[in-house]
Amino acid sequence: MLRVSAAVERAGFPTATLVCEGFLGQAEATSSGLGMPALGVAMVPGHPDVQSVEELDRNISAVTLARLIDCLTTTTDGALQKTEPAPHEVVFEGSIDEVHRYFYENLWTDGLPIVPPTRERIGTFLAFVDRDPDEVVAEIPPDHRAATIWNIAVNGVMAGCRPEYMPILVALVEAMADPAYGVEHSGNTPGAETQIVINGPLIKDLGFNYEQGALRDGFQANTSIGRFWRLYLRNVAGFLPFQNDKATFGGTWRVVMAENEDALAEIGWPSICSEMGLPADESGVCIARYTGAHVIVSVYGSSAEECLPYLADAVVKYTGWELMFTVGMATGTYKPMLVLSPIVAKAIASSGFTKADVQAYLFEHARIPARQFERYISDWTNLVPGKRSLYDMTMLQKAPKIFGASRDRERLVPLVVRPEDFVIAVCGDPMRTNCTFLAHNGMLGFPTMRPIALPTDWAAKLRSSLAT
Amino acid sequence: MSDPRENGGTQWIHNPIGAQRGGGWVDDALSEHMRETDAVGGRAAGGGRVLQRVEGVRGKDADAAVNARFYRRGWTDGLPIVPPTVARVRDTLRYSPESAATVIGELEPMHGEASVEKLAVNAVMAGCRPDYFPIVLAAVRGLLDPRFNLRGVQTTDESVTPLLVVSGPLTEELGVNAGTGALGPGWRANATIGRAVRLIMNNVGGGFPAVTSLAGTGQPARYTLCLAERTRANPWEPLHVESGLPAESSAVTLLRAECSINVTGGLDDLASVMASAASAFSILHGGYVTVLVAPATARQVAEQGWSKRDVSRYLFERARMPIQEWKRLWVRAKIAPTYGLPSWVVAAEAAHAPIPIVECAEDIVVFVAGADVPIPQHVYFPTWGFPPCRIVVPITLPRDWSRLRQDVAT
Structure with a gap:
């Protein structure tokens, strides 16, 4: 909403953006990010989702309305120029x-x-x-x-x-x-x-x-x-x-992750940057924002069939509220990263699995009941307000079809929109059977590659x- | 407490100037304003100087160098x-109930952010002991109250200034003087708390004299106007209790004072001064005027059973300006015709009655301070501006106050 307000203010028209009390900090960060720190915000006390119509009416007339009028009767300048060293x-x-x-x-x-x-x-x-x-x-x-x-x-x-x-x-x-x-x-x-x-x-x-x-x-x-x-x-x-x-x-800050390209070459898997279009023999960087790193210890097995169920389980376990980037706030932008140590990657590849096969496996098997998905994005967090079911969202074309296969709330749904949304990296101690998983911040730090x-x-x- | 020449002879000095929400400095905005208006004032135009949060000043005479530099910059x-x-500011910040980065509001007229750190910088400059800082914070919250009309106070051509009356047990604990010479020199708390508020108004709010602050003459009380209300030899409840706060709490009461007039004698003498041209602005705008009553007079009337309210009522009835005199006042002749007058003044004029100097008895704020001597000395503080302003701000102390108090070099 603030994005729209910023654009409208830049065009010279006053705006007011309604922001719930709990999101004022977010609003401030966002308007600064938009280069308009003084963007007019009218605060709605508390959260409308938990208020009766009468309460909401009272709050709006007592608090929100006056500020709303203020905002709509003044325009806002962009960010002020700081005097800084040349x-x-x-x-x-x-x-x-x-x-x-x-x-x-x-x-x-x-x-x-x-x-x-x-x-x-x-x-x-x-x-x-x-x-x-x-x-x-x-x-x-x-x-x-x-x-x-x-x-x-x-x-x-x-x-x-x-x-x-x-x-x-x-x-x-x-x-x-x-x-x-x-x-x-x-x-x-x-x-x-x-x-x-x-x-x-x-x-x-x-x-x-x-x-x-x-x-x-x-x-x-x-x-x-x-x-x-x-x-x-x-x-x-x-x-x-x-x-x-x-x-x-x-x-x-995190130290730079360099992939083990010898191990990748040995099993014939592409690197992350080459998947994103980096020409062969060139170097490149890929950036994305992640919310954590959970180590998955002692992946036991000598084949894809043996290793992958444990990894799929970890992918499920360490993904929660971030699902709002799969469906809801920024649909289709959740791109978590699974980092395999070379020995695990080789064990998986020994079954003839390509990277795409691993992604397909995780897409098929790292699934959760629709009910649980809805809890993360809605019931427990209200990150996606409105308390709509995944089925309803699919019917309203707010979610990809795969999330609305039926009304059965126990049906399993995937964690990402496309198999390739799972980013697979290979590095770490070549002789240790540990992996690590990084949940991802969706569109608020989307994977972006640049050749060097x-x-x-x-x-x-x-x-x-x-x-x- | 802190070594001023820490780190090999370099002093690290905070800048006292308010930052605006978009990141610019109040100082730069003022320079821009001076360029636009060709203003010539007592202040050096900052133009082009790059401010940083902290600057380094070297040498044995660093104190003098900082003083010269700060004075030159206005x-x-x-x-x-x-x-x-940095060390002194950090020390003062320990006495804050809120963290350094907390912004408690934007100060008019240049919208400088009142961050706790910035306020501490100015408190140090004013000479505040670190444990005075909770009072400074409370006073600034008062400035930020819309009823104070800080923009008006800062920019008017009148000489109005905030009057800070501290009440409650903290006044004795910190030595804010309520007794002999409370409005005069000699008392660190009175001198520096009021001064800190003035420096904050100038440096954070951007109310620089002769640039944005256009008071025609100014007044000595613009250096500091801060005193305590007596806890002893005071027959009545203190200001903060009148406003509904518990007696064991302490608070700052902010009023707007156009000046302070000493009156020796009794309540009739006070009323005579109040019923003069000194009260022109409360007749024009309404609002609260303030009266400091000497302990001897307070005791005398309290023994007759008078409450504070009775004193206010008495003064309200007695302090009336004869209609002929009122009609001759400059404010009546030059401002009232275009500006208009409050309904109660219009009514008094229509009835050819003497003019009350405020709308009702409750608009006369009474407190007890000064020397407890047989020749009673009172003070009348006329007011200026609108809206009516009597702001009481409770003083919040940091959680570990008693431990911190032991650290203060007294």
């Missing part, structure tokens, strides 16, 4: 301790020391892209600052990246700015965190860890690029806790950088 | 300030 300006000179303190006190860090972004260090990063440092890659909400090659380098330096990671950082910011990803939602209250996946020859060229401890800190490429992501969201996009980041709990463009003379530049 | 009231170091 793009190339030196913001501080001093000792290393002073730099850490200054950056920390001005809320430019994650609380850890940073590498001071000196002109010299920035220069080494810029050498790894064939682009004008002042080129505006995009404008990133909610603050709508210009994402430039220069400030990508600045935040890369601060995060502790190496200069040769720069092409990856640029690809990540391009992906961040892709409307399909939906970066403006990054401050929502569930507080999901982005998982970056990297594919291609850069995994080995730059020394990403994709084996034991693949999602653990301790490896510069994986760790510092993960940190860059969060610093960029903070310093350029403008997501700060107590401001535009309304995460109830939040979580630390390398500069001219990449090989020579890389050689000389690695020698320092 | 961030002080002209008196030296205590540099709001």
Whole structure:
């Protein structure tokens, strides 16, 4: 609704958006994300779903109406321009301790020391892209600052990246700015965190860890690029806790996941980025926001038939409210990720299973009773208001046909709309039979892929950088 | 408590300026306003200066450097300030019942966000002891009450200022003076709590003198106007109890004061001052006027069985302006014809009766303060503006108040 209001306000007409009391925080985050923090919101006390008509009438006349009139009689400006340092300006000179303190006190860090972004260090990063440092890659909400090659380098330096990671950082910011990803939602209250996946020859060229401890800190490429992501969201996009980041709990940024492409090649499965169109022999990144990571321990079996029932069970167990992205709020955008360790992937592949076969299996077998699905999206959460059954929603063409096969509330329905909505990755300790599952945040961080463009003379530049 | 030269000789100094909801600074908006209006004021135009939350100031004379810098930027009231170091602000924030990032409202006229952190910065600058901060917070909640009409108070050409009367047991605990010299210098709480509110109005709300605040003369009470209501030698219930709060609680009562006039004598002397041109604006707008009654007079009339209400009623009946005098007043001649007059004034004029200075006895707020001496001194605080404003805000303390109080260097 706020999206419509923002568009209408931009056209110069006043709007008022009705928001229930419990969603005011969400409304604030969303209007900031839309670049219109002062968007007129008229609060409806409590929640209409639990009020009688008389109560609702009383609440609307006592509280909502006056604000509604206010909103409709004034128009709203867009985000105000902050006075900020010029793009190339030196913001501080001093000792290393002073730099850490200054950056920390001005809320430019994650609380850890940073590498001071000196002109010299920035220069080494810029050498790894064939682009004008002042080129505006995009404008990133909610603050709508210009994402430039220069400030990508600045935040890369601060995060502790190496200069040769720069092409990856640029690809990540391009992906961040892709409307399909939906970066403006990054401050929502569930507080999901982005998982970056990297594919291609850069995994080995730059020394990403994709084996034991693949999602653990301790490896510069994986760790510092993960940190860059969060610093960029903070310093350029403008997501700060107590401001535009309304995460109830939040979580630390995730380190980059590199797939084990040797294992993938051995079993003939495509990588995540290549499934999304990355040409062979190129490198690319895929970003998406996930709400957790649940390890599935000791997957026992030497075949697909033996391994997959346990995995399907885990997929069911660790999916709940996120089903509103399957049917309801943003139908067909739920794309959870199942990460297999290479040994499990190989056991499954030994039965002749392709990745598509695994996806098809999960689509067929990871199912729950319609009644349970309706509880998650409606009865328990009211995320999809109206208390309509999946059957009714199907009849109203608000859900795909497969969800409305009958009125039997005990019938089984899938967790996603299409088999390929299950994203399958392969990495981790090659000799351990554990897997992990990440529930997904749907359209509020939709999987988005960008190829990584390398500069001219990449090989020579890389050689000389690695020698320092 | 805190080392002002922490971290190798660099002081980390908070900026006291309000941020607006969209992220801009009140200071920048003011500079823009000054450019647009060609305003020339006591304040340096900020134009182009980049503000950060915190800046670093080096050197042995960092305190002096901060003072010079803040004065030049128009961030002080002209008196030296205590540099709001990160450490001092953090210390004050410990005494807040709410977290630093909480925004309790937007202050007029420039819509600066009153975040708890920003208020603490200005409280430190004003010289507040950290344990005064809950009173500052309560006072700012009062400013934010729509009845206070902060926009009007900030921007009017009149010299009106908030009058803060603190009542309840906290006044003695923190040493907010209600006795001898309560409106004068010498009392840290009275001096700094009122000053903090003024700095907040200037820096967070953007009511900068001669830029957005156009008071013709201003008045000394714009530096501070804060005192306590007597708990001892006071025969009557305090202001917060009159407003329905429990006696054991403490509260700040906010009123709008156009000035403060000392009156020595009895209630008739007070009435004589009230029935003068000083009351022009309460006749024009209505609203609450305030009377500080000396302990000796309070005791004397209370012994005759008078309540506060009886005092108000007496003053209401006696403080009447002869109609001829009223008709000669500038406000009557220049403003009333276009602005209009309240119905009770119109009625009195029609009847050729003396003009009451407020609509009813309840509009005369009475409290007891000052020295308990045989020569009674009272104060009349006329008011300005609308709507009627008598705002009582309970003071909320942090959960671990008694532990925190032990940490305060007294």
